[in-house]
Amino acid sequence: MDIIKLLEKENLGKIEKNVLLKKYTTYRTGGKALGIIYPKNINNLVKTINILNENNVKFKILGNGSNLLFSDKFYDGILIRLSEFDKVEFFGRNKLRVRVGAGYPLVKLSLLCAKRSLTGLEFASGIPGTVGGAVYMNAGAYKSDMGYVVENVKVLTDKNKIITLENKEMEFHYRSSFLQKHPGYVCLEVVLKLAKGKRDAIEEVIKERRQRRIESQPLEYPSAGSVFRNPEGNFAGKLIEDLGLKGKKIGGAMVSDKHANFIINYDNASSKDIKELIELCHDSVLKEYDIDMKCEQEFVNWE
Numbered sequence: 001m002d003i004i005k006l007l008e009k010e011n012l013g014k015i016e017k018n019v020l021l022k023k024y025t026t027y028r029t030g031g032k033a034l035g036i037i038y039p040k041n042i043n044n045l046v047k048t049i050n051i052l053n054e055n056n057v058k059f060k061i062l063g064n065g066s067n068l069l070f071s072d073k074f075y076d077g078i079l080i081r082l083s084e085f086d087k088v089e090f091f092g093r094n095k096l097r098v099r100v101g102a103g104y105p106l107v108k109l110s111l112l113c114a115k116r117s118l119t120g121l122e123f124a125s126g127i128p129g130t131v132g133g134a135v136y137m138n139a140g141a142y143k144s145d146m147g148y149v150v151e152n153v154k155v156l157t158d159k160n161k162i163i164t165l166e167n168k169e170m171e172f173h174y175r176s177s178f179l180q181k182h183p184g185y186v187c188l189e190v191v192l193k194l195a196k197g198k199r200d201a202i203e204e205v206i207k208e209r210r211q212r213r214i215e216s217q218p219l220e221y222p223s224a225g226s227v228f229r230n231p232e233g234n235f236a237g238k239l240i241e242d243l244g245l246k247g248k249k250i251g252g253a254m255v256s257d258k259h260a261n262f263i264i265n266y267d268n269a270s271s272k273d274i275k276e277l278i279e280l281c282h283d284s285v286l287k288e289y290d291i292d293m294k295c296e297q298e299f300v301n302w303e
């Protein structure tokens, strides 16, 4: 029996078949995938993973696809989206803590916290990922990141155990976390600890940063945010710009002329166009400055 039928038979959650990945990635590129499943709860997530493992079908957790570059090839596996893991609960003394499901959108959470006069998550108001994707990436901006606000993370291990990892155990560093070293682990839920602030002041910071992003980033085009991590003591965007690569095009992909660390899909780019442009920027910086820039974005299904 084919894998989609097997999953459908178990009634684990909504399933979409033969999906076009450009609908699920912010680059708006990528080939098709066998399917996407939206498990209704943890039990169904575990059952889904068991069925996929028993049938040797590969799978990947998909957040909002805002840090992924899928190849143009068919992805012969199942993507698991945790959109149903979207509960939010404020609790504890003065309700300074929030327990939030991994599928919850980070921008929405940031705005919700602001509304409740909770400060700490302002940095996240322009990061278009899910809470789970943000924890996995240790997403951040303005000298802050998830590591500053996460208290603990509920995780499903590759042995189907549910454990809670405290902040220290999450090994948060610049755009990296424990989860990146444990690819079979799934972030289910997160507790953030915030502080009491003034709603007006928090919303003002968010408004001002939104304005800064609009002015400095090519938000009018599909992209996946910054392509490279900033090398120690340097800025990836500056290195690329100094080599005159702003506006450089391969196929429908272009190094943004607004911000050189963004590659945009300006005209029906393929993933291959984007990858080649990423490699060109990387290799040019390596050749000219002897700096081996690390890509922040993840390449999926290229092997």
Ligand SMILES: Cc1cc2nc3c(=O)[nH]c(=O)nc-3n(C[C@H](O)[C@H](O)[C@H](O)COP(=O)(O)OP(=O)(O)OC[C@H]3O[C@@H](n4cnc5c(N)ncnc54)[C@H](O)[C@@H]3O)c2cc1C
Pocket: 026, 060, 061, 062, 063, 064, 065, 066, 067, 068, 082, 102, 126, 127, 128, 129, 130, 131, 132, 133, 134, 135, 136, 137, 138, 139, 140, 141, 179, 185, 186, 187, 188, 219, 223, 224, 225, 226, 298
């Ligand atoms: C316009 C724009 C601006 C951006 N600005 C920033 C910025 O300022 N700072 C920043 O850090 N990033 C930024 N990004 C990049 C991106 O939004 C972040 O990296 C974000 O955290 C990715 O979340 P996601 O849900 O889209 O994850 P995805 O891209 O879907 O997935 C990323 C990785 O996380 C894994 N993953 C997702 N959810 C889970 C889970 N529940 N459990 C385990 N693994 C999981 C996936 O398998 C994948 O390996 C920007 C992107 C765009 C398009």
